[in-house]
Amino acid sequence: MKSILIKGIKFFIPALISIGIIAMAGIYLLSFILGPPDLSKAQTTIYYSKSGDVIGQEQGLEQGYYVPIDDISPHMIDAIIASEDQHFFDHGGFDLKRIFGAALTDLKTMSLREGASTITQQYARNLFLSHEKTWKRKISEAFYTVRLEMHYDKETILEGYLNTIYFGHGAYGIEAASQHFFNKTAEELTLAEAAMLAGIPKGPTYYSPFNDFDKAKQRQQRILQHMYDEEMISEQDQFLAKWAQLSFNDSQDTVEKRFAPHFFDTALLEAAHILNMDPELVRSSGYHIYTTLEETLQKTLDSTVQNTVAKDSDIEVGAIAMSPETGGIQALVGGRSYEDSQFNRAIQAKRMPGSAFKPILYYAALEHGYNAKTRLISKPTAFKLDNGEVYQPSNFNDYYAYEPITLAQALAVSDNIFAVKTNLFIGTDALIEAAHRFGIERELPEVPSLALGTASVSMADMTTAYSRLANGGKAVDAHTIQKIVSQDGKTVFERDVNDDTLTTVLDPKKAFILTQLMTGMFDTSLNGHMTVTGADIAHELTREYAGKSGSTESDRWMLGFSPNIVTGVWNGYDDNRTIDRVAESGYAKDIWANFMERAHEGKPVASFEKPEGIISLNIDPNSGLRATPYCDTSRVMYFEKGTEPQQYCTQHMPSDELDIPHPRDEVDDDKKGVFEKWFDILFGL
Numbered sequence: 001m002k003s004i005l006i007k008g009i010k011f012f013i014p015a016l017i018s019i020g021i022i023a024m025a026g027i028y029l030l031s032f033i034l035g036p037p038d039l040s041k042a043q044t045t046i047y048y049s050k051s052g053d054v055i056g057q058e059q060g061l062e063q064g065y066y067v068p069i070d071d072i073s074p075h076m077i078d079a080i081i082a083s084e085d086q087h088f089f090d091h092g093g094f095d096l097k098r099i100f101g102a103a104l105t106d107l108k109t110m111s112l113r114e115g116a117s118t119i120t121q122q123y124a125r126n127l128f129l130s131h132e133k134t135w136k137r138k139i140s141e142a143f144y145t146v147r148l149e150m151h152y153d154k155e156t157i158l159e160g161y162l163n164t165i166y167f168g169h170g171a172y173g174i175e176a177a178s179q180h181f182f183n184k185t186a187e188e189l190t191l192a193e194a195a196m197l198a199g200i201p202k203g204p205t206y207y208s209p210f211n212d213f214d215k216a217k218q219r220q221q222r223i224l225q226h227m228y229d230e231e232m233i234s235e236q237d238q239f240l241a242k243w244a245q246l247s248f249n250d251s252q253d254t255v256e257k258r259f260a261p262h263f264f265d266t267a268l269l270e271a272a273h274i275l276n277m278d279p280e281l282v283r284s285s286g287y288h289i290y291t292t293l294e295e296t297l298q299k300t301l302d303s304t305v306q307n308t309v310a311k312d313s314d315i316e317v318g319a320i321a322m323s324p325e326t327g328g329i330q331a332l333v334g335g336r337s338y339e340d341s342q343f344n345r346a347i348q349a350k351r352m353p354g355s356a357f358k359p360i361l362y363y364a365a366l367e368h369g370y371n372a373k374t375r376l377i378s379k380p381t382a383f384k385l386d387n388g389e390v391y392q393p394s395n396f397n398d399y400y401a402y403e404p405i406t407l408a409q410a411l412a413v414s415d416n417i418f419a420v421k422t423n424l425f426i427g428t429d430a431l432i433e434a435a436h437r438f439g440i441e442r443e444l445p446e447v448p449s450l451a452l453g454t455a456s457v458s459m460a461d462m463t464t465a466y467s468r469l470a471n472g473g474k475a476v477d478a479h480t481i482q483k484i485v486s487q488d489g490k491t492v493f494e495r496d497v498n499d500d501t502l503t504t505v506l507d508p509k510k511a512f513i514l515t516q517l518m519t520g521m522f523d524t525s526l527n528g529h530m531t532v533t534g535a536d537i538a539h540e541l542t543r544e545y546a547g548k549s550g551s552t553e554s555d556r557w558m559l560g561f562s563p564n565i566v567t568g569v570w571n572g573y574d575d576n577r578t579i580d581r582v583a584e585s586g587y588a589k590d591i592w593a594n595f596m597e598r599a600h601e602g603k604p605v606a607s608f609e610k611p612e613g614i615i616s617l618n619i620d621p622n623s624g625l626r627a628t629p630y631c632d633t634s635r636v637m638y639f640e641k642g643t644e645p646q647q648y649c650t651q652h653m654p655s656d657e658l659d660i661p662h663p664r665d666e667v668d669d670d671k672k673g674v675f676e677k678w679f680d681i682l683f684g685l
Contacts, residue, residue: 045283047264048290050328050482055293056264058283067175069159073189076174079198080162082226085119089154121145123161166283167197168204181209183249191237192244195223205279209248260298262334262344267291267480274481274493286487291480292328297321297599301331304595308587309336315584318345318459318570319591321599324467324561326497327476350456351572355414356550356557357453359518360465361423362411364434366510368426372517372637373624373645375404378417378529383424383448391448393420401529406624408637412520413530416452423451437505438465439477453550462559463568469515470561472609473506508611509640515608516638518546525633526621536586537593543600544607549589553578556585558592563606565599567592613641620649630654
């Protein structure tokens with residue numbers, strides 16, 4: 001057996017070597033026949049809107065910044081060779097020692113994570129290929145590397161490489177990087193500056209001194225050490241460069257003003273996640289990225305924010321408009337000025353949503369037997385918890401009904417006592433479980449105050465949750481990418497979102513009932529011990545919307561939806577300052593109302609689709625019972641069949657002082673309608 005194995009190995013190894021030699025010979029022969037590749041071919045990643053229009057692009061090589069190698073500082077040339085490819089002038093395109101080392105690591109881990117790319121290989125990739133980690137791409141990279149080395153000299157390859165590598169912040173090529181970081185030409189770079197820049201291409205996000213100076217400085221020191229080890233610089237040169245004071249470009253303002261910049265950042269990160277690539281590599285890989293952006297809605301949201309928030313205010317904004325049917329983000333505002341801050345407050349910020357979290361609580365309550373007429377007393381209450389602590393929430397401005405109120409009214413006026421009682425009754429674990437089904441996957445604290453929105457969540461979390469409610473319970477997730485096509489026309493990703501592929505995670509009946517309850521925030525017939533929370537914008541609305549506002553000392557939220565659009569708006573200060581100005585307290589609602597109305601202009605009116613098994617009744621908001629002609633107000637409320645109230649309201653009866661004719665004085669018994677006969681039976685008139 002052993003001898004057979006030895007013979008097999010003796011046969012296999014020479015055969016493998018022979019195949020390798022033949023393959024390499026074929027590559028070199030084909031490279032010679034095809035001739036030199038075109039070095040002017042630039043990689044441009046292009047973004048498209050939902051309608052297919054080009055809405056942005058990121059150019060792999062900025063026009064006008066190409067500089068010949070003679071106009072590049074020798075320090076920069078040495079630094080990039082020391083950091084990227086110390087044997088560049090000695091190999092024929094491949095560093096075999098590094099390749100074998102990386103290959104062994106890849107085989108051990110069964111991955112393609114280790115790299116041993118030479119400058120020529122990287123240049124080939126920048127010009128002709130994507131950066132995805134596949135065997136096919138690696139083979140193509142080898143082919144182009146051979147063609148480059150066969151037909152161009154080392155100086156030409158190095159020049160092209162230095163003019164195409166990405167340094168982050170939109171700077172492609174050494175000249176653009178020199179201007180961006182140091183406000184000088186590539187020819188003027190000092191040794192210290194060159195070593196700093198040479199460290200960036202390894203990871204432009206991580207090694208940019210504008211993003212993380214300490215990490216960038218550490219990498220600069222390693223490169224200077226490599227240069228000393230390779231005898232490119234003296235010990236004195238290394239010492240002086242190490243301690244040189246770098247004078248960075250103060251403005252750092254080479255960021256182009258572009259359309260929907262925070263949306264594009266979100267799309268870039270999502271594409272990088274899908275492709276399993278570094279975000280900076282996606283920029284210059286020649287992809288065609290089809291997004292969910294609706295240009296008109298984005299412009300509407302941008303202008304609404306700009307026209308609503310006072311220019312002298314430094315309060316910030318985060319907003320998302322989303323399709324409830326797919327979860328596609330149609331418009332996004334991550335802040336008031338991308339030039340001042342690239343931080344995305346709609347995606348990255350985690351803030352407490354306050355009462356905007358209550359719809360999730362009341363969905364869980366509907367699952368535990370609550371309905372629109374469920375009544376609890378609203379009054380100051382101290383709750384003694386299982387751990388012995390006492391929790392005493394309060395209502396806004398300490399307004400209480402001091403009597404039972406209905407769930408419909410509690411949600412409309414945002415009564416906190418009703419919410420905490422409900423949370424303790426159904427159990428906070430039930431609320432957390434419901435939140436997960438609403439798409440909020442982050443860890444939530446199991447505390448009574450969770451009902452009042454004391455957990456930190458993002459705007460993307462909340463708009464996703466409201467979208468699942470708006471679409472009748474389908475599990476959509478917030479996203480910006482619909483499809484990604486590689487430079488060679490191959491579709492490498494396509495999202496499939498339709499009713500057949502979506503999982504139902506919420507009960508459609510309960511989702512509809514809660515949606516109708518959430519329209520109550522705009523209905524002043526539900527006013528009671530407090531005014532409905534949407535009263536200040538109700539007069540601006542011409543359609544039916546469901547929504548909920550939320551507030552903390554430092555946050556203002558407004559989320560709501562029609563059957564077509566879900567929109568969430570947040571206002572607050574980045575440093576968590578208390579919002580004291582009255583005008584600023586209303587920005588979130590004002591932006592939301594204005595945007596929703598403009599977004600629906602010219603579109604047909606759509607109603608929330610009622611599932612089977614739901615009945616509607618005119619209900620007295622105070623008693624939760626069927627309304628009579630004597631009730632001051634009434635509102636149509638929805639119930640699952642079998643849970644609707646059977647009795648009529650008895651709180652509102654005809655006054656003796658009013659000259660209201662008795663039914664018996666007007667109509668004979670034989671001529672009465674069905675309602676009048678039942679009225680007599682119920683109330684004994």
